[in-house]
Amino acid sequence: MLSIRELYIHYITDEGIVKAVNGVSFDVQEGETVGLVGETGAGKTTTALGVMRLVPNPPGRIISGDILLNGESLLGLTEAQMRKIRGEKIAMIFQDPMTSLNPVLTVGDQIAEVVRFHNKKTSRADAFKKAAEMLGTVGIDPDRMDEYPHQFSGGMKQRVGIAIALTCNPGLLIADEPTTALDVTIQAQVLNLMVKLKKEFNTSMLLITHDLGVVADVCDKVAIMYAGEIVEFGAVPDVYRNTGHPYTIGLFGSIPDVKKKVKRLSPIQGLMPDPVDLPAGCSFEPRCQVATAECKTLKPRVGEISPGHMVKCTHHWREANHGHSS
Amino acid sequence: MDTLLDVKNLKKFFKTPGGMLHAVDGLTFNIDRGKTLGIVGESGCGKSTLGRTVIGLLSKSGGDVFFEGRNIKTLTKDESLELRKKMQMIFQDPFSSLNPRMTVSESIAEGLIAHNICKNGIELNRQVSNLMDTVGLASRFALSYPHELDGGRRQRIGIARALALNPKFIVCDEPVSALDVSIQAQILNLLQDLQEEKGLTYMFITHNLSVVKHISTEIMVMYLGRLVEKSPSDELFEHTLHPYTQALLSAIPTVNLDGKKERIILQGEIFSPINPNPGCRFAARCVYSREKCREIDPEINEVTPGHFVACHFMEEINGIHVK
Numbered sequence: 001m002l003s004i005r006e007l008y009i010h011y012i013t014d015e016g017i018v019k020a021v022n023g024v025s026f027d028v029q030e031g032e033t034v035g036l037v038g039e040t041g042a043g044k045t046t047t048a049l050g051v052m053r054l055v056p057n058p059p060g061r062i063i064s065g066d067i068l069l070n071g072e073s074l075l076g077l078t079e080a081q082m083r084k085i086r087g088e089k090i091a092m093i094f095q096d097p098m099t100s101l102n103p104v105l106t107v108g109d110q111i112a113e114v115v116r117f118h119n120k121k122t123s124r125a126d127a128f129k130k131a132a133e134m135l136g137t138v139g140i141d142p143d144r145m146d147e148y149p150h151q152f153s154g155g156m157k158q159r160v161g162i163a164i165a166l167t168c169n170p171g172l173l174i175a176d177e178p179t180t181a182l183d184v185t186i187q188a189q190v191l192n193l194m195v196k197l198k199k200e201f202n203t204s205m206l207l208i209t210h211d212l213g214v215v216a217d218v219c220d221k222v223a224i225m226y227a228g229e230i231v232e233f234g235a236v237p238d239v240y241r242n243t244g245h246p247y248t249i250g251l252f253g254s255i256p257d258v259k260k261k262v263k264r265l266s267p268i269q270g271l272m273p274d275p276v277d278l279p280a281g282c283s284f285e286p287r288c289q290v291a292t293a294e295c296k297t298l299k300p301r302v303g304e305i306s307p308g309h310m311v312k313c314t315h316h317w318r319e320a321n322h323g324h325s326s
Numbered sequence: 327m328d329t330l331l332d333v334k335n336l337k338k339f340f341k342t343p344g345g346m347l348h349a350v351d352g353l354t355f356n357i358d359r360g361k362t363l364g365i366v367g368e369s370g371c372g373k374s375t376l377g378r379t380v381i382g383l384l385s386k387s388g389g390d391v392f393f394e395g396r397n398i399k400t401l402t403k404d405e406s407l408e409l410r411k412k413m414q415m416i417f418q419d420p421f422s423s424l425n426p427r428m429t430v431s432e433s434i435a436e437g438l439i440a441h442n443i444c445k446n447g448i449e450l451n452r453q454v455s456n457l458m459d460t461v462g463l464a465s466r467f468a469l470s471y472p473h474e475l476d477g478g479r480r481q482r483i484g485i486a487r488a489l490a491l492n493p494k495f496i497v498c499d500e501p502v503s504a505l506d507v508s509i510q511a512q513i514l515n516l517l518q519d520l521q522e523e524k525g526l527t528y529m530f531i532t533h534n535l536s537v538v539k540h541i542s543t544e545i546m547v548m549y550l551g552r553l554v555e556k557s558p559s560d561e562l563f564e565h566t567l568h569p570y571t572q573a574l575l576s577a578i579p580t581v582n583l584d585g586k587k588e589r590i591i592l593q594g595e596i597f598s599p600i601n602p603n604p605g606c607r608f609a610a611r612c613v614y615s616r617e618k619c620r621e622i623d624p625e626i627n628e629v630t631p632g633h634f635v636a637c638h639f640m641e642e643i644n645g646i647h648v649k
Contacts, residue, residue, distance in 0.1 A: 039506040153595050183368040183533060185592045188577035192591055210506065213536075213579030240583050252581065254511035256540030258563060259582045264518065265540070267511030271476060 001204045002028040002051065002090075002172055007065035009043075009050050012058065016276040020046040022228035022283075023065070028172065033198065033205040035215035035236075037251075038225035041272055044208045047225070048174050051206075052092055053082050069172070088118050091165035095177035097157035101149040107160045108145030111135070114167045134163040138193060155186035162194065169201055176208045191218055212255060216240060224248050227273055227283040234309030244311035246288045282314065290315055330359040330394060330527045331380070331495060337388035338372075338379045345601040349375040351551035352389070354626075357544075359494075362521070362528040364542030364559065366535060366574070370596055372551040373531045374418075377497040380529065381413050393495070411441060414488040418500035420480030424472040430483055431468040434458065437490040457486040462516060478509035485516065489524075497529045502537060514541060535578045539563060544632070547571050550599050550607040553626060557633035567635045567644050570608045606638065614643055 009021035021043045028034045038044050049055045051067055053074060067074045069089060077085070086092075094100035102110055111131035116122050122130075132142035138159040149157055158178060165173060175194065179187040195218055198205055207219060215222050215236065222239050224232040224247065232245040243249050250268035270287040279285055285295040292315070300314040338350040349372040357363045365373045378384045380391055382398065391398045393409060401409060417423035424433055431454045437443075444450040455465055461482040472480055481501060488496050498517065502510040518541065520526060532538050538545055539559055546556040547570065555568040566572045573590040594611045606612070609619040616639070624636045629648050641648055 039508065155595055183596075184535070184577040185368060185573060186595060187579075188589060188591055191579075192589070211579060212581045216581050216583055217579045237583060240581065251507060254507045255581055256511075256514070256536040257582055258536050258539050258575070258578060258580060261560075262540070265511040265515055267515065268508040269512075271478070271509075 001030045001032070001070065002206070003068040004047070004051070005066040005068065007047070007050060007067065008063040009046050009055055009060060010063050011060045018059075018275045019278055020060075020228055020275055021050065022278075024225075024228070024230050025065075026223050026230055026233055028204050028206055031202060031204055032221060033207060033219045035219035035222040036206060036208045036225060037210060037212060037215055037222060039210060039272060041275065042225040043228040043275075044225055045176055046228075048092070048176055048206065048208055051174060052086060052090060053077075054086075084118070087114055087165075087170065088168045089170055090172045090174060091168070091170040093158075093161050093165045093173065093175040093178045096181055097154055097161050098149075098181070100161060101157060103149055106146050106148055107135070107140075107152070107163075108132070110160070111164055111167055114164055118168050130167065131163075134167050135160075137166070137197065138163045155182055155190060158182065158190050159193065162190075162197065166197060166201055166203075169203075171203060173198065173203045173205045174208070175205060177210070178207070179214065180209070180211070187214075194218070212240075212251065224251070227278060228275060229283060229312060230310075231284065231312045232310065234306075238306060238309040242306065242309070244305050244309065245284075245313050246290055247284050250287075250289075328359045329356045331529075332356040332392035332395075333380060333389070334392070335389040336376070336379060336386060336391065338375050338384060339387045342600060344598075347600045348372075348551045348602055349599060350379060351599075351602075353548075353551075353553055355546060355553070355556060357495075357527055357529060359527055360521070360525050361543040362530050362541055364538035364545040365529060365531045365548060366533065366538050366545060367548035368533060368574075368596055370550075370599065371548045372599070373533075373548055374499055376548070377415070377499050377529060377531050381415055381497050382410070383415070407441075411491040412494045413497070414491065414493040414495070415497045415499065416481075416484050416488045416501045419504055420472075420477055420484050421504070423484060424480060426472055429469050429471055430458070430463065430475075431455075433472070433483055434486045434490060437487060441491060443491065453490070457490055460489065460520070461486045476509075477505050478512060481505065481513055482516070485513075485520075489520065492524075493526070495527045495529070497531070499531045500533070501530075503532065503534065510537070517541065535575065536580075547574065550597065550602065552607050553634070553636060554608065555633075555635050561630070561633055565630075565633070567629060567633070567640050567646075568637050569612050569614055569643060606636075614639055 005025050007021055007024045011018040011020055024047055036044050050062055108128055108131045111134050112127035115127040115130045132145055135142045135145060140156060140159055179190050182190060209215060219236055222236050223230045226247050232239060232248045243252060253266035256265060268287050273279055273283055281296045281298050282300045285291045295314055298314055300312050302310050302312045305311050334354050336350055336353045340347040340349055367373045379386050434454050434457050435450055438450060438453055444453055458465060463479060463482050502513050505513060530541055542559045545559050545562050547554050549570055555571045566575055573592045576590045592611050597610060605620040605622060606624050609615040618638055624638045626634050626636045628634050
């Protein structure tokens with residue numbers, strides 16, 4: 001479905017080159033949901049914007065690599081061709097439903113706009129009929145079609161965002177922190193809806209989040225991102241039960257789990273490196289508990305520790321698991 | 327037990343064009359010395375208002391707050407000045423709660439200067455550097471401005487400010503919500519260490535249920551200004567009795583792949599707290615609600631020692647019998 005190959009995206013600023021995405025490669029298969037997890041500044045959103053070819057330029061630029069959608073490279077397309085892809089083949093749900101909708105258009109207008117953009121022959125009446133149908137699909141009373149975004153609550157606005165994204169039945173849905181701004185009970189409603197619609201519309205999904213709990217609920221595979229690189233990738237049970245990378249281990253240690261009692265959390269010490277000035281060797285080396293001298297200079301390779309479970313660490317998983325796995 | 331803070335029937339209403347907004351509507355609870363009470367609820371349930379009202383940043387509309395056995399209302403001016411040193415607050419957003427034109431050390435020193443704690447500049451400097459040390463801020467940041475620091479460090483400044491006057495009680499209003507998980511864990515550990523070291527009492531306001539379970543001795547769940555359930559932390563997660571708490575707990579995404587339970591999906595969203603109807607505030611979203619729920623306010627019952635629930639049909643829902 002989607003295949004990202006050795007993607008590099010940099011922002012060229014006066015203060016230096018911000019290396020946001022550094023050699024990211026992964027695939028999203030047909031019908032699959034892949035979670036992209038990382039902390040603020042890890043490059044998750046830049047990767048997503050890269051796929052949509054929406055990286056603001058300047059200062060952002062896709063330096064090298066390739067993005068293939070069903071085998072076709074997106075980077076070679078003209079802007080006009082790309083506009084047909086967006087919404088029709090790949091659609092995006094944004095993090096903040098409060099700012100991603102147009103405040104001066106009714107929600108009906110905003111959905112109908114998508115319908116008519118991608119199918120110029122559609123009559124106004126048909127477009128609005130489709131808009132009403134989409135609102136019904138996401139659980140909003142179609143009678144509210146003539147209301148403006150500010151008349152909706154956060155959860156409802158996010159439903160409108162989902163309706164807009166699914167209108168043209170895209171093959172791939174990119175959801176950028178779709179539930180981060182919502183309360184847990186509303187988050188549960190929205191996630192439920194997304195999973196249901198994903199099945200109904202038979203779309204693949206790339207879900208960007210910082211919440212490993214959401215990934216466990218929704219995703220088939222997970223990619224852990226750190227300082228612009230994928231440090232671990234694999235099926236959710238593999239990554240969660242047989243965690244390979246020291247950073248991922250640190251992430252799990254940082255989360256209080258309601259089902260387990262721990263006296264103290266074991267967080268990762270220190271901070272993420274400045275993307276303007278990344279370490280020469282492994283970018284996680286300064287914070288890593290198991291780093292050795294060679295990590296300072298050697299860029300880690302990606303190794304497969306079990307089928308489909310990739311870890312980017314020089315020491316791979318034996319040492320990373322403190323030596324007690326064989 | 328030694329009660330530090332005792333809150334009786336506390337109310338805070340706001341006048342709005344649409345009517346009276348019942349942000350906090352008759353809450354009664356207490357916190358023991360050295361313990362942490364977690365306050366949980368969704369946006370708009372009144373948890374931040376509660377924190378601000380307890381500490382006196384907002385005037386109350388009704389009810390009483392007792393601190394160390396004395397009603398705050400009856401204190402003289404000098405006494406209430408003393409009291410302010412004992413009650414402090416850590417704010418949610420370390421980006422907007424610090425004065426951008428003050429350096430780190432100026433920010434931390436502000437309270438010390440206002441209360442005339444230090445005799446001279448040398449002592450003040452020593453105090454500030456001690457505080458920075460306590461919260462894990464390197465002394466090289468003393469002359470930095472907040473915008474030069476990341477969220478985690480800024481929150482450490484907020485904590486140092488709260489600690490400056492050697493308080494007994496700290497209201498933590500979503501202190502880790504704006505932070506990434508690895509930084510969040512560092513701050514939570516810091517707060518726990520400080521509590522042990524200084525015997526602090528916390529009121530910990532958050533919407534993050536995993537965090538609240540981790541840090542609290544007791545948890546109070548709020549819905550639209552009312553208490554729905556209050557219990558010792560472990561008990562709440564083991565024997566969840568109120569239908570709202572049950573839905574709330576089942577909605578937490580957990581990283582634990584084993585034993586995933588069926589999720590209760592609540593219909594609808596939280597209602598407006600303006601001129602609320604009588605009866606249970608949760609009735610409109612509750613799967614068990616009946617006529618009685620929409621007419622009569624549920625009483626707060628103590629089911630087992632320390633476990634309070636406000637629900638008419640709690641016994642029936644959970645198949646238990648309470649004498």
